[in-house]
Amino acid sequence: MGETTLRIDAERNRQRLLQAGREVFAARGLDATLNDVAHHAGVGVGTAYRRFPNKEALIDAIFEQQVVELESILHEALAEPDAWKGLVDYLERALAMQTRDRATAQILSGRRVTPEQHDWSRDRLAPLVDALADRAREQGVVRPGVTGTDLIFAQIGLTAVAATISDGAGGIDRDDVDDLYRRYLRITLDGLRPVHDAELPGPPLTTEETHRVLQRRK
Known part of the structure; x- marks a missing residue:
């Protein structure tokens, strides 16, 4: 006993x-x-x-929790019949998770993560993000050139915007600072829509290239 x-x-x-x-x-x-x-x-x-x-062991355990949570969010987004709604739900929920949790944003952008952890998280998450983008293209709700890696880098950019605003918000007299990133998310979402005539400049990074880029961000 x-x-x-x-x-x-x-x-x-x-x-x-x-x-x-x-x-x-x-x-x-x-x-x-x-x-x-x-x-x-x-x-x-x-x-x-x-x-x-040590602290790294705790970070490893937290990282595993975060990946499982994001995987669940992605599965729910893919279960939504409307590809656009599923994509928006995923980005909104994933960004809410990352903007309120600096550690999540740092880890998912490649910091403090081992190559083995990168491989594990890529294998769990990248196919689901790719499937989300593929389905959105097939339903014609995003621009033809949009890929899963575009969604990954959009998130990295938006979490950087959120962190910049939060870090410098001491002199701003408004109560919606923590939610300002949503403005830039909406601008990003509008840019994904297939209403633009101009082709996107240059090809996207592949999943493997994205993986290599993020591995180097320590």
């Missing part, structure tokens, strides 16, 4: 640290320490290091 209780307590502390890590890293980025996370979780530093030997 005592050993079972210890295992339950250990798992409970692990989950508390995971949740606290997401909250601390979301607010402060990945430069926060494991000590910061332990304090936020209300557990001792020793307990934190027993559950996660």
Whole structure:
């Protein structure tokens, strides 16, 4: 009975640290320490290091959670019969997740992630993003040249816009700063629509090229 209780307590502390890590890293980025996370979780530093030997191990566990959540969002978007609505829902939900969580944005843009993690997340997410773009093209709701990698880089750009606004918002007297990225999302969505006559300049990066680019962003 005592050993079972210890295992339950250990798992409970692990989950508390995971949740606290997401909250601390979301607010402060990945430069926060494991000590910061332990304090936020209300557990001792020793307990934190027993559950996660270092901060990178905690980041790895959080990364796995984030990929699973994004995978779920993508599956729900693909289950939507209307390809345009599915694409918009995906971008809105994925960007909401990344703009409120700096760690997610940093990880998904290639920072603090190992090549093995990149391979794993690419294999899980890239086919779904590609399928979303392919289906939108087939239904004629996006420009003919739009690909899954275009959607990835649109997200990277929009999360950078959101971070720039948030970091410099101290002198702005308005209460919608955290949602300003939605304005630029709408402009981006309008640019995806097939109402433009001009062809897109140059071919898109392939999935493999995108993967290589993001691997180098440490």
